[in-house]
Amino acid sequence: MIGMFDSGLGGLSVWRQLVRTLPHESVLYLADQGYCPYGERSQAQIIARAEVITDYLLAQGATLLLIACNTATSAAVRHLRARYPQLPIVGMEPAIKPAVQATQSGRVGVLATRATLAGSKFRELAEQFRQQAQIVCQPGEGFVELVESGELASQQARDTVSQSLAPLLAAGVDHVVLGCTHYPFLAPLLRDLLPAHIDLIDPSDAVVRQTARLLTQHQLAAPADAAAAYRFVSTGDTGCMQTFMRQILGRDDAVEYLPLAG
Ligand code: DGL
Numbered sequence: 692m693i694g695m696f697d698s699g700l701g702g703l704s705v706w707r708q709l710v711r712t713l714p715h716e717s718v719l720y721l722a723d724q725g726y727c728p729y730g731e732r733s734q735a736q737i738i739a740r741a742e743v744i745t746d747y748l749l750a751q752g753a754t755l756l757l758i759a760c761n762t763a764t765s766a767a768v769r770h771l772r773a774r775y776p777q778l779p780i781v782g783m784e785p786a787i788k789p790a791v792q793a794t795q796s797g798r799v800g801v802l803a804t805r806a807t808l809a810g811s812k813f814r815e816l817a818e819q820f821r822q823q824a825q826i827v828c829q830p831g832e833g834f835v836e837l838v839e840s841g842e843l844a845s846q847q848a849r850d851t852v853s854q855s856l857a858p859l860l861a862a863g864v865d866h867v868v869l870g871c872t873h874y875p876f877l878a879p880l881l882r883d884l885l886p887a888h889i890d891l892i893d894p895s896d897a898v899v900r901q902t903a904r905l906l907t908q909h910q911l912a913a914p915a916d917a918a919a920a921y922r923f924v925s926t927g928d929t930g931c932m933q934t935f936m937r938q939i940l941g942r943d944d945a946v947e948y949l950p951l952a953g
Contacts, residue, residue, distance in 0.1 A: 694753025701873030702759025724927025730804025741767035743953035785870030786894035803870030
């Protein structure tokens, strides 16, 4: 079973892609909504959450961990790999490489949380591409809150999103990397607000491909006739997650409440 987590609902953008591509894999998704947003938390707090969540997912039978959160990956993946050396772990990072390879203007925008952009992992990644393109970093101010409240198309959402896009437009970027798993849920709005020549890059596909590779490599892939089971748990407002899943993903699954302190 694949165990995955995010600070909240954002990782469902990865879950959606995962179950489309690997329909036989069972998945347990944990939304750490009681502690969302991670983007405003310290590295030590995020590491502590990642540890307690990983312990829980392992106790539930997870054999592969998918960190469906750029912020948690940036803060905690090294720590988790050292603490659980046998566990295959897939993390998220902003997809700068494909954007740099495709840019015509030589300027690429990255939208992510403040914590991701400030982390050493991101700075090292961006540094690798500095010779090839200008990387324009921009926090998606208020984006996570919009997604968590299911507000994906209101006037308030348009105004909030427009403010963070303005510096990217002024810089003349032709690609915008979605460096937070919440942001793909705002993609229709972003598409509407950005000129047509600007491409959006969502790394979910690449992450799901990496998950498939690791499952095969560790002989953990479900048999082709397996019926997948899906479970959803939240450390916060289960009703809000259920409504989001119904409205945005068209799913009626129950969401279990899990007060996971630590
Ligand atoms: N979905 C998350 C990410 O990919 C984190 C959002 C947050 O909690 O700030 O970065």
